[in-house]
Every structure is written in structure tokens, then in C-alpha cells.
Amino acid sequence: MREHVRVPRQRVLVPLRWSDTDVYGHVNNVMILRLLEEARVAALGEDWLNSAQQGSGTALLVARQEVEYLAPLTYQVAPVPIDLWVTRIGASDFELGYEVLDEGVIYARAETTLFTFDQVGQRPRRLTEPERKQLLDWAGDPIRWRRRREKTAAPR
């Protein structure tokens, strides 16, 4: 784990599939987001998941994603570690940061904004106190983006 991170992280080992690779032999850029989803589902656990799947409860929906691909990831039999922590907590939404990494290499950094959605009332619902507490336990540093660019003018 890198020195400047002083907060708890969840580490999830996510198995790859042979079919995650594209014609270049890399784990496809879209499939990296599939792996993040797997890490999230594993870390948040079955409670969040079950309430979402029962249809009468809460769905956890994705509002935003950002990802930087820093090194090509090729297929390997061993699962890939994905670190995951909380970068922001709002009223009904929160953000997760991720690093897909292995033995000194960071393959990707990413962030997902999620919000809790009441499937009966069909509107966002506030995070409950137990949910906030769980998220606070996972609070960590903001992502250090390497490639994000502030918007200025159109290309010339």
C-alpha cells in the first residue's frame, strides 16, 4: 500500500475472465468498469444488494464515472486486487474511489458517484445512519487524477 494513504481501504480480489480481453490482448477498457462493479458489489455486501434486488427496496444507481487507464492489464489466472474507499458522502449520494493494482503497478484509477434510489417512491432517498456510518469507516483521500483536464475552448 502506498505511503501517503493513511486511511482504511477495502481490498477486493476480483477474478478476470478470459473473455475480458479484446483483440489487442488487453482487458478491454469497458470491462475494467465491469471489474469495478464487481469490487463494489463485493465490498458493499449482500445487504445493499439484496434490498436492491427485491424490487420493493432501494436501488443503488450510478450517476457518474471517471476512469484513467494507466497501464495495460492482460489476462491472468490470479484475481486482480482492487482497492476501494469513500471519497465523498452526500445526503443521498456518495463517491467511491478505486485503484486496480498489483505488485507496484497501478493499472487504473477510477471514481464512481452512486445514489440510493427508492424504487417504490421512484425518487432518491437519503442515506440512513447505518449506511453513513459504514461509508465513514471507509473514508479516504481524494483521487489524484493525472489526466483530467479543465475545460477551456474548442480545439483549433
Place this chain on the structure above:
Amino acid sequence: MREHVRVPRQRVLVPLRWSDTDVYGHVNNVMILRLLEEARVAALGEDWLNSAQQGSGTALLVARQEVEYLAPLTYQVAPVPIDLWVTRIGASDFELGYEVLDEGVIYARAETTLFTFDQVGQRPRRLTEPERKQLLDWAGDPIRWRRRREKTAAPR
């Protein structure tokens, strides 16, 4: 097309698949990026694609993606329009902006950073003049992000 956009756009009609939807009945957030890939492949055309697939030429690799999900997209038989334009041109990389939209609804906004990669030399290669010209013809406005957040401190 919306009034404030005064630049040319490529519009690609991308067919959905029944399997794009998840357990919530929405086109899954990861599959939205799959649709962007399809729009990109269709717009950039077979020349870029073929040189990439021949293995001896240039691969077009993804360095970064950012996407905002603004409205849930459900399965429909009719293809979904995706508008696509160039938001930045660099030495060996460029950025594409996208809007997944239909009849007044914007389902998602996104941006992808792509770079040309020489598969023989195994390093990025500069955009050629014909490539730059094609990209310049597609130059458009920067994305107006609604949900991007500047990073500050850790959550408390």
C-alpha cells in the same frame, strides 16, 4: 440539435441489445460505455479500425473516460442516437465528446481520451496530418459537466 451547439457533430444510430439491460430494467451503466465504443468505431470508420486489427499497424487505445448518467435508458427496438465530436486534439492523443440522446432527453454525456499507439514500436505515435484534419472537421464545444466535482478534502 440544441441551439448552443454551433459545430458539426457526427450522429451515429446505435442499436441496443436486449441483454444491455440489468436487473433494474435499465441499460446498465457499463453497457453505456459499450455503446459509446460502438459509436466511436462507426464514426472513425474502417480505416482506423483495420490498421488496428492488422496487428502490424496502429492501435487506438483508451486512456481515460468520464461519463454522467442523466436519465435512465430502457430497452427499445429503435437504435439510440449518439452524437459525437472532438473536444481536444493533442500530439498523439485526442478527446471525443458524446451525448446519448433522443427526442429532447439526454441520457448520458461522456468524454473519452484516445491515443494512437504504434504496435510495432510499442509506443504512442503522433497523429498523422490526415488524421488531424479529420479530427479538426469534427471539432466542437467542451462538455458541460453537471456533476464533476473539484477535489478537496477527505469526507468527514
Place this chain on the structure above:
Amino acid sequence: MREHVRVPRQRVLVPLRWSDTDVYGHVNNVMILRLLEEARVAALGEDWLNSAQQGSGTALLVARQEVEYLAPLTYQVAPVPIDLWVTRIGASDFELGYEVLDEGVIYARAETTLFTFDQVGQRPRRLTEPERKQLLDWAGDPIRWRRRREKTAAPR
């Protein structure tokens, strides 16, 4: 259309996706079944689909599949024709035959057994008369399998 087929067929044009190809550059064998699903959804139409998705109605579930891969299919921009017809009609189930084909080449032959499932009662339900009539209109020849093998003894 081949001469010896004297029965009506549904022909569906199914678009490929760039991501359907695997590391060999072929449309992956699993994705061929995804294309068959698309052809089936398009041919059976929104009535069957909607009742299935409303949750209170009928699901159309897959009980069995068989597929022969006869020639490698590579990515192409043009949609791939898939012919589809009915090879058997039972009390609550039926079988669809498929050919994935193009300009004289048959890429794959397949058959799917489907059954109608009452999601409220949680059991198979009988095909309705309108459903049987629609299926009868599509009745066609049995599949001529090239590679199916009758089972005998274990390998030695």
C-alpha cells in the same frame, strides 16, 4: 434462400459490435448465442417481450440450446442476416431453428427450446391459441445437424 427450404422464414438483420470479437478476431462462440437472442427478440416482437418484462406476466425462458459453428464470422459493419423458423411446437414449449448466414456462407446453425413460464404461479403455462397460431405460421424444416453425435461409450 436455399432451394430445399419451402417454408416461410423470418429473416432478421442483426448488427454486430466491435466487442463481439475475441482475441482470435472471430465473433466469439458465446456471442453467437447473444446474436441468436437478438434475432429471437426482434422476431417474436414486443408483445412477448413486454409481458415478460412487466414481471406480472409470462417469461419466455430457454430450456436448451444447440449450435454448430460452421465458418468463422469476423467483424463487419453491415448487420448479419439470421434466419429463424419454428421446428417444433409443444404444449407449453417450442423450438426455434436458426441460420446465421450471408451470401452463400452459413456461419452457424442452431436450435433453441423455449418455454412460457407464468411468473405469478411460478410454473410453465400452456401456449395460448394466438401464440400457437403465430408459431405455426413460422413452421419449417428440422435442422440438418452435421456434427451431432449419438452417444455410445466413454472414450478409450
Place this chain on the structure above:
Amino acid sequence: MREHVRVPRQRVLVPLRWSDTDVYGHVNNVMILRLLEEARVAALGEDWLNSAQQGSGTALLVARQEVEYLAPLTYQVAPVPIDLWVTRIGASDFELGYEVLDEGVIYARAETTLFTFDQVGQRPRRLTEPERKQLLDWAGDPIRWRRRREKTAAPR
């Protein structure tokens, strides 16, 4: 393991993904074949896989698949056991049998015909002696299909 099977089997534990489920909440019928692929890749091991991916060697291609879905499989955190054995060995091809199963339930039975393909010469190549030996070690019983039907006449 069931009593009547007296031959060696390979058992592979294949992790599910949350995205394997469809709108019905079942692991989608197409994704079952994806899981079989994973089991096959894991069992056959990296030697077969690597020679295939190097492009100069042998590809292991799928010629035929048959699958019966016997019980709905829903998402679970624990990996799903897939048993796998050899049902036939030919000159340049062989067949694998599979059972997707767990604690007394058989979710699916399947069979795949695979052949070794020389990517340089672009034709099937004979199985080598070490390959035959490995396959013979895995030889097992033929699949007992429940739903396979002999072809007769067109539906009336």
C-alpha cells in the same frame, strides 16, 4: 459427486458476476456458456491458452455446443462448481462434458466440441501425444441428455 459417475472429473470453482443476471434475476442462458468457457480455460490450463494467444501457435476453437438448462441459477457470492470431463477424443478434436451444479442441484448440463487449429497453416492440426494423454486422463461418461430430441417432421 453422484454415485453413477465412476470416472475422474475436474471440478472448477467459477465466480459469478453480478452482471451475469438478466432482467429475470437469473444467470442469463448465454452467460452460462461464458461460465463453461471459464471452467474450460481454467482446467486446460495456461499451456493451451498461451500457445493460442501467441498467434503463431495453436488456437483451440469451438465447433459445436449443446446445453440443457435444468434449474435457474441466481446470483451468489460463492463461486459455482463446474465439473468437466472428456466425452470423446478424435484425431484433431475432442468433446468436453460439463455439469454446473451445487449441493445436489444440477443447474445445467452441456457439451462442447473443440478442435485444435494451426494458425500458421490455417487448418486443423492433429492432437499431440501429450495432449491425448491429458485428455484420456479426464475421460468420462457420455452426457445423459434429458431434452434432446431426434428430428422427425416439421411441426403441424
